[in-house]
Amino acid sequence: MSSTTVDSSALTDSPVLTDITDGIARIRLNRPHARNAVNLELCHALRRSFEELDADPNVRVVLLSAEGNAFCAGADLKERVDKDEHWVRQRRLASFAAYEAIERCRKPVVASTHGAVVGSGGEIAMACDFIIAARDTTFRFPEPHWGTVGATQRLQRVIGKRRAKELLFTNRLLGAEEAYALGLVTRLVEPGELSAVTAEVGRSIAGAPALAIELTKQAIDLGEETDLDRGIRIEMAAIERCLADGGWRDGVDRFNTSHSAHEGEQP
Incomplete structure (x- = not known):
C-alpha cells in the first residue's frame, strides 16, 4: 500500500483536522479551547470530512479522536444565545446529518475517546x-436536564432501553469501566497507550482486503435490521460479491503461507 499524506485542513483553527x-x-x-463542544461549524466540517473520506478509494479505515483534554463536552450552548427556534x-x-455521515461511511470508523464525552x-x-x-473517559447524557431531547435512539440501541432511560433521566456520570461492562465501549486502555493502541487497530484493519471489510460492515449493519433468515441472505450476497471480485484467492494464499510458516516453527 502506497504512503500518501493529505491534510484537508489548511488552517490549524479548523474545527476538524x-x-x-x-x-x-x-x-x-479540534476545538480544544471549548473542550470540543459541537457547534454548527463543526457539524458541517464533520459531515463534509466523512463524505469525502467515504468517496476516497485510498481510505481503508477512519480513526476519530479529539485534541485537548476532553473528547467532546457536548453541544456548544453558547452559540444558541439570542437564536430563535428555527435556528x-x-x-x-x-x-x-453529521452523525449520519459517520454512521453511513462504508469504511470502518473507530472512535478513540479520552476525558469527558458528553451529549453530542x-x-x-x-x-x-x-x-x-482511555480509562479516564467518562460519559454523560444530560439532554433532558438542559431542557431538550437527545441521544434517545443510538444510546438505547447500544446499551438497551432501560439503561438508556436511567442515564438520560438522571444525568449521572458513567465511568469507563461501567461503559465497557454495558457494551458502550469495546476496549479499555491506559491513557498513555490510547494513541498507540488505536494506531495498531487502524493498521490491522487497513491491512485486510478492503472489499471484504466493506461488505462485512454492510452485512452486519443490514442484518441488524432484519431476521436471521434474511440476514443469511444478505451475507450470501456479500460472499457472492467477494467471489466475483476474485480477491478471496489472495486471502487463501496468505493463509496457506502463514500456516506453512507456523508449521515450521519449533515448540
Missing part, C-alpha cells in the same frame, strides 16, 4: 463502529 497516511484516515475534533431546529438537523460527543462516538476508550 484530517490527514491520510497509508490508507488510514485520522479525523480529530435551533436547523442546528439540530445539521448535527443529525456520545452521539459522535456511538455513530462510529466501535469505541476504544
Whole structure:
C-alpha cells in the first residue's frame, strides 16, 4: 500500500483536522479551547470530512479522536444565545446529518475517546463502529436536564432501553469501566497507550482486503435490521460479491503461507 499524506485542513483553527497516511484516515475534533463542544461549524466540517473520506478509494479505515483534554463536552450552548427556534431546529438537523455521515461511511470508523464525552460527543462516538476508550473517559447524557431531547435512539440501541432511560433521566456520570461492562465501549486502555493502541487497530484493519471489510460492515449493519433468515441472505450476497471480485484467492494464499510458516516453527 502506497504512503500518501493529505491534510484537508489548511488552517490549524479548523474545527476538524484530517490527514491520510497509508490508507488510514485520522479525523480529530479540534476545538480544544471549548473542550470540543459541537457547534454548527463543526457539524458541517464533520459531515463534509466523512463524505469525502467515504468517496476516497485510498481510505481503508477512519480513526476519530479529539485534541485537548476532553473528547467532546457536548453541544456548544453558547452559540444558541439570542437564536430563535428555527435556528435551533436547523442546528439540530445539521448535527443529525453529521452523525449520519459517520454512521453511513462504508469504511470502518473507530472512535478513540479520552476525558469527558458528553451529549453530542456520545452521539459522535456511538455513530462510529466501535469505541476504544482511555480509562479516564467518562460519559454523560444530560439532554433532558438542559431542557431538550437527545441521544434517545443510538444510546438505547447500544446499551438497551432501560439503561438508556436511567442515564438520560438522571444525568449521572458513567465511568469507563461501567461503559465497557454495558457494551458502550469495546476496549479499555491506559491513557498513555490510547494513541498507540488505536494506531495498531487502524493498521490491522487497513491491512485486510478492503472489499471484504466493506461488505462485512454492510452485512452486519443490514442484518441488524432484519431476521436471521434474511440476514443469511444478505451475507450470501456479500460472499457472492467477494467471489466475483476474485480477491478471496489472495486471502487463501496468505493463509496457506502463514500456516506453512507456523508449521515450521519449533515448540
